[in-house]
Amino acid sequence: MNAPLLHAAPQVQIDGLTLAYDKKAAPVLRGLDWTLKPGQVVGLLGRNGAGKTTLLEALLGLREPQSGTVQLFGQAANALDDAARARIGYVPQGSDLFENLTPAQLLAYFKAFYPRWNQAKVDGLMARWAIPADQAIGKLSGGQQQRLSIIRALAHEPDLLILDEPVASLDPIGRRDFLRELVDHVINRGTTVVFSTHILSDLERVAFNVAFLKDGQIALQSPLDELLEQTRRVTGEATAVAAFAKAHQLATLASQAAQPGQSRLVLRGSWPEALPEALLLQTVTLDDLFEVLT
Numbered sequence: 635m636n637a638p639l640l641h642a643a644p645q646v647q648i649d650g651l652t653l654a655y656d657k658k659a660a661p662v663l664r665g666l667d668w669t670l671k672p673g674q675v676v677g678l679l680g681r682n683g684a685g686k687t688t689l690l691e692a693l694l695g696l697r698e699p700q701s702g703t704v705q706l707f708g709q710a711a712n713a714l715d716d717a718a719r720a721r722i723g724y725v726p727q728g729s730d731l732f733e734n735l736t737p738a739q740l741l742a743y744f745k746a747f748y749p750r751w752n753q754a755k756v757d758g759l760m761a762r763w764a765i766p767a768d769q770a771i772g773k774l775s776g777g778q779q780q781r782l783s784i785i786r787a788l789a790h791e792p793d794l795l796i797l798d799e800p801v802a803s804l805d806p807i808g809r810r811d812f813l814r815e816l817v818d819h820v821i822n823r824g825t826t827v828v829f830s831t832h833i834l835s836d837l838e839r840v841a842f843n844v845a846f847l848k849d850g851q852i853a854l855q856s857p858l859d860e861l862l863e864q865t866r867r868v869t870g871e872a873t874a875v876a877a878f879a880k881a882h883q884l885a886t887l888a889s890q891a892a893q894p895g896q897s898r899l900v901l902r903g904s905w906p907e908a909l910p911e912a913l914l915l916q917t918v919t920l921d922d923l924f925e926v927l928t
């Protein structure tokens with residue numbers, strides 16, 4: 635997997651994004667800041683209704699925020715020129731395909747818009763994923779439509795690929811094939827990828843970074859390995875846990891239910907070699923992190 639070019643100019647730069655559907659209710663996105671560098675692969679995590687789709691649509695300039703700015707490749711997301719637009723691939727959560735066209739007609743239509751269209755890749759994926767080229771899209775199964783949407787998004791070899799729950803209606807074989815395509819041919823050529831999913835095991839296979847969306851903001855973004863390495867659940871007598879966290883400057887990610895007089899904290903930081911015997915330290919999984927950070 636390519637290392638992200640962390641010194642390079644960001645491909646996505648979001649500053650102070652606030653977006654509400656209903657002016658009377660709390661906004662879905664609340665002053666959100668987010669930066670994606672070229673080659674970064676980020677899994678976007680959040681509970682149902684947290685605002686992942688809203689964020690991805692705003693990122694693509696498809697939703698007008700109340701305040702804040704979104705820049706893609708240094709241009710305003712809602713006023714991209716054609717060259718910048720051609721560098722983006724998007725697989726939306728629902729099908730946005732023209733139901734009366736056939737897959738062959740749809741792909742021929744999109745081919746005309748993209749200078750960098752890889753027909754060999756399209757033909758290969760259409761055959762491998764067994765999509766009937768000449769049947770109306772409306773008559774394909776949900777999984778077949780999702781595969782077609784993925785082929786359409788990959789065909790022009792985008793530099794920025796936005797995937798909103800791309801595997802939701804794929805069977806296990808389809809998911810495995812898609813993840814393999816993503817790792818072997820998309821991530822390896824340095825594409826910046828944002829991938830929202832609720833299937834955490836998929837994310838562990840693909841995403842180098844994870845970003846947690848909570849209360850309308852990116853609560854935390856980190857390389858996944860680093861985050862798992864740095865985080866432990868610590869249980870013990872409340873004052874001893876607090877003193878330990880303070881002494882080693884560990885950040886509290888969450889406080890969980892414990893026996894009276896005890897506390898159980900999820901702490902993040904760099905851990906000392908020698909650990910006090912009175913405290914119980916446990917490693918955490920991505921599922922645990924999802925629970926405490928979303």
Ligand SMILES: Nc1ncnc2c1ncn2[C@@H]1O[C@H](COP(=O)(O)OP(=O)(O)OP(=O)(O)O)[C@@H](O)[C@H]1O
Pocket residue numbers: 655656662680681682683684685686687688689
């Ligand atoms: N078009 C819309 N009009 C009004 N409210 C909307 C609209 N789209 C989404 N919402 C609301 O905004 C909030 C965020 O929705 P969004 O679809 O962005 O969440 P999500 O994190 O993608 O959820 P899920 O994991 O269920 O797909 C929800 O409360 C939802 O009801």
